[in-house]
Amino acid sequence: MSESTKVLIIEDLPTDAMLVEHEVREVLPETSYLVVETAPDFLAALDSFQPDIILSDYSMPQFDGLTALKLAQEHAPDTPFIIITGSINEETAVACMQAGAWDYILKERIMRLGQAALAALERGKERLEKKRATEALEQSETLFRSLFEQHAAIKLMVDPVSAVIVNANQAAAEFYGWSREQLRSKYVFDINTLPPDQIRANMQKAAADKCVYFEARHRLANGEIRDVEIFSSPIESSGRIHLHSIVHDITGRKEAERALVTAKEQAEAANIAKSEFLANMSHELRTPFNGIMGMMQLLQTTPLDAEQQEFVAAAIESSKRFTRLLSDILDISSFEAGKASLTMSEFNPAEALESVLDLFHLRAREKGLDLDLTVDPAMPRSVVGDVARVKQILFNLVGNAMKFSDRGAVHVRLIPLSAAKGGDLRAMFSISDTGIGIPDDKLASLFKPFVQVDGTYTRSYQGAGLGLSIVKRLMGMMNGNGCVESEVGQGTTVHVILPFTLPARDAAKTAHAAVPRVRKEHLKILLAEDDSLNQMFMTHVLKKLGHAVTVANNGQEAVDLFQTRDFDCILMDIQMPVMTGVEATQRIRSQESEAGSQKSEDGDRTSAKGHRTSGTQVSGLIPPPSPHTPIIAVTAHTQPGDREKFLAAGMDDYLGKPVGIEDLEKVLKKIQGDKWS
Structure with a gap:
């Protein structure tokens, strides 16, 4: 039972009241008690104390249990009432029960009081719950009818089997432009533009589940089509299961969403344009800067006094700081564009x-x-x-x-x-x-x-x-x-x-790495570069390092020179007129592949003369390897992914502008060691 049970005792003898309290406390230890003797005190207690159960003596000098029972029936009819008496005849007991007493207990059997009180409280609780449930149901039905009829939201009652609109509220009539009577004569198919099979599937799902949300487009009386969202749940009405559907007009939201998608697409396009702009700006900044920084590096290798050396070193350090800042800005741009x-x-x-x-x-x-x-x-x-x-x-x-x-x-x-x-x-x-x-x-x-x-x-x-x-x-x-x-x-x-x-x-791989390589001291280098200042810098550096340099002013010249001369490597700019460095590289690789196939066929013919058998190589008749000229990208394209893109296009290594002399030397040492042969 509840810990806050309140017991009201009507008794004129304190000893009897204590006995009653003792017996009840045996089964209800956590309770509060109040003892009264007169009718006025009893009525006041009903109002202020609000007891959960009333235990009343039957016979008292100023007050009797039957009178108390009648007052309780008037003022607290749902409160359990038990009469306790020292002597009671059968007629009096019947009169008490007919008057509404829940039980009566003889004082000589007072030990029954605790269990009787528990039973009465349980019965009272059940009776109260049933009463409340009945009242709640009546209120719920009244409230539902009121809400359905008067609610500002658009509401429809639909038969999920026949798809008939059983009922519609005033808000629905105002939204669709048909009267409520006209709506009750229509089917869901008359207003919903979805295919009939999909409409039936939605209704079946709504009838099976507690609540279903879906979107549709509804047709109004004037022919206008509106975007709607529908919350539909099953409800019993008149002994049948109907769908209680709440309809919201979301046309404005859908238009905003479509505008947002358009704005997002425009923003993405702007972001792509920004990335392309930054890439082009990177190239345009790095290309002349490569010449400036290169000239400063060359100047540093010439005889200079201490003050001049200090000036040149400061200019080179400032150039490096500028290059790092440019790289950082491009990195941040790549992260924001999701291209890293x-x-x-x-x-x-x-x-x-x-x-x-x-x-x-x-x-x-x-x-x-x-x-x-x-x-x-x-x-x-x-x-x-x-x-x-x-x-x-x-x-x-x-x-x-x-x-x-x-x-x-x-x-x-x-x-x-x-x-x-x-x-x-x-x-x-x-x-x-x-x-x-x-x-x-x-x-x-x-x-x-x-x-x-x-x-x-x-x-x-x-x-x-x-x-x-x-x-x-x-x-x-x-x-x-x-x-x-x-x-x-x-x-x-x-x-x-x-x-x-x-x-x-x-x-x-480990065994291959251990093979000794033949070092080439002097390289024949093809430099494909359209910027005159960069041509001057790279040519001077390469010649100072002891290499022979041939300059091509664009990608087409590089391909033409490759066809007529033998080079140990090619330093290939990417962005050039007539033909880009990537296109030139692909042309050169294609020519190498054709030349390699031709040499392989010649080797096969030679081997055949030496009685070559399938799967066996005759000693001394090894077909020559396919030709491969190392191509190094020397470019101002330095955004993340550029290196991988150029290597995938057939290049062997990558140098970002502005090019440092030390970085150039490292790449050339790889070529001198015949790393890419």
């Missing part, structure tokens, strides 16, 4: 880290900083991932550590976090510095684009604030994560955790 991608390959993570640190050793010496690297011995020597993106992350983080540290050291650590399971590995790169640190209130905005810890006009450190934003985007692309620990004035540590896979060992 990963290129997976096998690489040594420790060597990748060392190659990044090599770029900072000179700056570390100039600032008096220690720059060191620790690689955990458990770290695998080879993993599969996007080495270029990994280097980009590390370059930005180490660069930041160097920028904001004027004393102490920058320490880089590489450790594996988990053992290889199923070929997977997670590695953590930690970059610690002893720099200025980062305030706690700046950490939240640290990885946002164009944000720096010191954003004032008088800030001490240069930069556009793009590096860490790019790091965050790259970590997300690679399914990695990171965190920052920092203390103002003490330094910062950035932890980056990246997932890799472990490569399958390839014995054949």
Whole structure:
């Protein structure tokens, strides 16, 4: 029973009242009691105390149980009423029960009182619930009729079997333009423009499920078609199952959605145009800048006094900063356009880290900083991932550590976090510095684009604030994560955790790598470049390195020269007049393929003369390999994916403008070692 049961006792003798309370408390320990003796007190208690059960003595000097029972019937008819008496004859008991008593208990059998009270309370609860349910049903039906008739929403009552519109409210009549009587003479097919089979399927689903939502187009009396959404649920009415359907006019929303789709398509087109514009601008900026930076590098190799050397070094450093800023802006644009991608390959993570640190050793010496690297011995020597993106992350983080540290050291650590399971590995790169640190209130905005810890006009450190934003985007692309620990004035540590896979060992590849190569000291190089300043720079550099250079002013000239001369490699610009570098490369590869097929046929004929048998190669009669001239893309197209696109077009390597002399030398050394033969 409820813990808040209230018991009202009508008794003139305190001892008897205590006895009654004792017996009831045995079965209802958590109850509250009130004892009254007179009729006025009883009526007042009914109003203020509001008992759950009434236990009344039958015979009292000023009040009797039968009178109390009649008052209870008038003021609290649903409250259980039990009469308790010391002596009662059969006629009196019958009169009490006929008057509405729920039970009567002789005082000599007072031990029955507890169970009788429990039973009376249960019966009272059931009676009250039935009464409430009946009242609720009556109210619900009245309310439903009222809501259906007067509700502002469009409502239809539909027979799911015949599809007849059984009823319609006034809002439906106003929306469709037919009277309620006219609507009750129509079928759903008359207003719904969906195919009949689909309409029947929707009604069957609505009848089977509790509530179904679907969209349609409804026809009005004037022939106008409106977009609607329909919420339909089964309801019993007049002994039959009907569908109670609420209809909302969503024509305006649908028009807004269509406008939004159009706007989205326009925005996507604008985004593509922006990306194309940035790519073209990148090319237009990098091409002349390659000439400027190249001339500065050439000037640096000539006899200069100390002041001139300082001027040239400053100009080259400024050029590098400009190039990095341009690359960062293009990276951010690629991320926003959804064009950034990963290129997976096998690489040594420790060597990748060392190659990044090599770029900072000179700056570390100039600032008096220690720059060191620790690689955990458990770290695998080879993993599969996007080495270029990994280097980009590390370059930005180490660069930041160097920028904001004027004393102490920058320490880089590489450790594996988990053992290889199923070929997977997670590695953590930690970059610690002893720099200025980062305030706690700046950490939240640290990885946002164009944000720096010191954003004032008088800030001490240069930069556009793009590096860490790019790091965050790259970590997300690679399914990695990171965190920052920092203390103002003490330094910062950035932890980056990246997932890799472990490569399958390839014995054949290892054996091939061990074959000694013949080094070519002097190369015959075809330079395909339409910009005169870049022609001058590249020609001077290549000749200084001891190589012979032939210049082609466009892709067609490059193809023509390739057909008439023998070159060790081709440095191919991409954007050229007459024929692009990609088209020229494809023409050259096609010619090589044809030449290779011809040589193979000649070799077969020679072998046949030597009695070659199928599947067996006669000693000394090896067909010559297919010709392959290394083609290196030298281009201002440096957006993510450009390198892969050019390699897929048949090129062997890639140099982005502005071209550094050291980078050019590295590529030429590969060719001198006959790597692509």
